[in-house]
Amino acid sequence: MQMDPVVRMQRVTKIKSSRTLVDNLTLDVQAGQIFGFLGPNGAGKTTTIRMMVGLISLTEGDIHICGHSIKTDFERAIAHVGAIVENPEMYKYMTGYQNLLHYARMNPGVDRGRIEEAVRLVGLEGRIREKVKTYSLGMRQRLGVAQAILHRPKLLILDEPTNGLDPQGIRELRDYLRHLSRTEGTTIFVSSHLLSEMELMCDNVAIIQNGRLVGMRDLNNSAGTPGSARVAFEVNNPRQAQIIAGGGLIEGESLILDLGREETAQLNARLAEAGIHVYSIHRSARTLEDQFLEMTGGETTIG
Template sequence: MSQVALELKDVKKTIGKKEIIKGLDLSINQGEVYGFIGPNGAGKTTTIRMIVGLMKLSGGDVKILGKSIQSDYKDAAKNIGAIVENPELYPFMTGWQNLMHYARMYQGVTKERIQEVVALVGLEKVINDKVGKYSLGMRQRLGVAQAILHKPAVLILDEPTNGLDPAGIREIRDYIRDLAVKDNVAVMISSHLLSEIELMCDRIGIIQQGELIKEHSVHDESEAAQEDLKVIVDVKDNEKTEVVLKELDLTVEKEAGKLVVELKRDDIPNVVKKLVEQGVEIYGVTPIKATLEDQFLELTGGNVIG
């Protein structure tokens, strides 16, 4: 069983009289990619800044591989790699010089490791150019390289695909998945790109007004089976089908000439069986999966994500 790599226990942050984070509890296992999303002002960046030690906790604790950032910060922090908001880079130095400079802060980072990381993020051709000449996407890649240089157990990425083109986004996404699976790294990602979060992550947590309002597993079929979903029923005879569906106490809507019913995933086989028994000719039954964006807007009341 995977070890818990990052754990937040009753984490609180108060600024003045305002409670920004209200007793946050969450944990991320080794080898897991966790999406952390929320509306503007929800406390997402504040939480990330507390995890990496850029902001003090008002209460609770954060543990990295069981080490407390409150009582054992040095040992806890050496297992974290992070990009918070924007990568901190020196524009007058080359990409290679930036990585060499950063490598000196950690023991055991060899030139071979730097070369390996440069290849992983696809910067071989420009690594000897000054960072001031880099595009935003190149700077983002160099930031990821910097964050993983010392092989951290926990990687925190705030907007890791910012400024990247679609091909670059896909490369970073694939690399993050590989990093989690092959190197057993726990990755926590925040992003505006909800479709990317859905593709990249194993679990997703939504924070609003300083509280975790929902967590769900992206690939958990048993969880999905218990949720209501809309299903398009494509049949030869809509009128006859509608009668049968209403006899089953199902609400029927019409969209683009096809019938749409709301039911649980586990109930689909029984509904299909009933329609067949009644002589209905079925061309297809297609569940309409709610996207992460749909769920986010429903849970947060349509607040803008940030």
């Protein structure tokens, strides 16, 4: 039996100065997932996240977090949330531990044992007693994650957490988020401008453009879904094969289509019955970048 989603967005809309920033956005985020949120610049990602954490109001629709509406039951909804929107803000003249202790005082039930546990989860044991002004950007991001998870939230929201990080910092953050998801069961909702990192990090990804949801992808099961592979049929008569297939792209002596495994076998049989010589069939999995460019009309500037 499938549990209720940790996040449920229902017809979420944000209009500002007659401009629609988010348009009728509906999606669910299931428990324990690392859920990616992708889109070109201005697509509405940060606006959506700001609505999720109550920084701006919704024009229409609603967002439920752990079953609680942010419109009518905000305190209960936000109690389940830890978030970093844009860059984590810390007191640089204090140590990392002092920052966490200061934050913990505002959250009943967070003791020193939990602080030390959060520090271990993000791998800052060796530097937590040093002043934040000595930290690299990657270390400040990790400290921000530690702060956000102190109260054991069921949902961690991260807006562009990889911005400014070097490749090593990005990999470390990805590993810590994976570890956090597995060890604490935390659901993570993350936006990023790095498609390759989202593909490595996330279980599911939503793609938005102009404030509207234009695609979803299950990254744990993408290889077995219909349309998830690019298939090239090398044939003696590509144009006739295109007519039989009812579409596709001709490249040299090949007909290119997006097909599932069963669809590939069926088309091969139809081509053979029509007397088309099929010399080879090559399948290559469609990447997240392929789907992103297809869904957004080829826009390569994302953020």
